[in-house]
Amino acid sequence: MPASSKAQQRLMGLVKAVQAGDVPKSKVSKAVQKMADKMKEKDVDKYASTKHKGLPNKVQSEETLNENPAVIATAARMAIQNADGKKVSVNTARQSNYASKDPSAHKKAKSIFQRIKDKFKKKDKPAPKKQSKGDADFYAKRYGGKVEAINALQKLKEVNTLLEKNKPTNPSKWAYYKAQAKKKFDVYPSAYANAWAAKQYKAAGGGWRKGK
Numbered sequence: 001m002p003a004s005s006k007a008q009q010r011l012m013g014l015v016k017a018v019q020a021g022d023v024p025k026s027k028v029s030k031a032v033q034k035m036a037d038k039m040k041e042k043d044v045d046k047y048a049s050t051k052h053k054g055l056p057n058k059v060q061s062e063e064t065l066n067e068n069p070a071v072i073a074t075a076a077r078m079a080i081q082n083a084d085g086k087k088v089s090v091n092t093a094r095q096s097n098y099a100s101k102d103p104s105a106h107k108k109a110k111s112i113f114q115r116i117k118d119k120f121k122k123k124d125k126p127a128p129k130k131q132s133k134g135d136a137d138f139y140a141k142r143y144g145g146k147v148e149a150i151n152a153l154q155k156l157k158e159v160n161t162l163l164e165k166n167k168p169t170n171p172s173k174w175a176y177y178k179a180q181a182k183k184k185f186d187v188y189p190s191a192y193a194n195a196w197a198a199k200q201y202k203a204a205g206g207g208w209r210k211g212k
Contacts, residue, residue, distance in 0.1 A: 005056050006052050006056070008047060009047060009048065009050045009052065011032070011035075011047075012035075012044055012047035012048040013048045014028060014032055015032055015035045015036050015039065015044050015048070016041075016044050016045060016048040018032060018033070018036040019036050019041055019044060034069065035069040038068075038069050038070040038073075039069045039070065039072075039073050040073060043073045043076060043077075046076075068117070068120055070120060071113075071116050071117050071120050072091055074116050074120075075089065075090040075091035075094065075109075075112070075113050075116055076089050076090070076091040076092075077089070078090040078091075078112065078116075080093060080105055080108055080109055080112070081105070082101075082102045082105040083102045083104065083105060088105065088109075090109045090112050090113055090116075091109075091113070092109075093105045093106055093108070093109035094106065094109035094110045094112075094113045162198070162208065163194055163198060165210070166208040166209060166210055167208065167209055167210075168201065168206055168207070168208060169206065169207040169208065169209055170201075170205075170206050170207070173201060173204060173205075173206050174197075174201050174206060177197040177198075177200045177201045177204070177206075178197050180197065180200065181193040181194070181196055181197035181200075184196070
């Protein structure tokens, strides 16, 4: 699909330059980086190669620049039939300026585009972090009750926060107890394995200092 405005064409031109390696990613915004990573080069090229002649500087209703580029690319590849019996891309027909040309096709395109957006939202949503089997088994065997298990989990979180924000004063000794934890527990790394290693390390005289 060709670009619908000069602003969109310039944006896609920058995305194309990033994909080609002509412009370093560090020199562009995160939005452009995301487009360069997710959009196919041939789709970007269709936007970037659009001639400026006859294009408005900006399309007032254009939401494309703020939307997921993968969604736009998918909608651009999908086609519906308009009132004249011709095929038109979903991304073109869903634009508000198409509503006056073909209200029925516009309504249908908007519905399809929303379904595509919803589908990508589900893909982008990170899965909740699952408790490891080793941790779950430990809580069940050691504490039994739900309240006790929650308290134990809180203590383990505190220990792991300590490990993340601090460095061992004796790295070789800490490395030794981490290696012992790896041998001792079926699941490693895990919250409980780290807590066990930290406890053994402290008992052996190890300490911690704030990381830089």
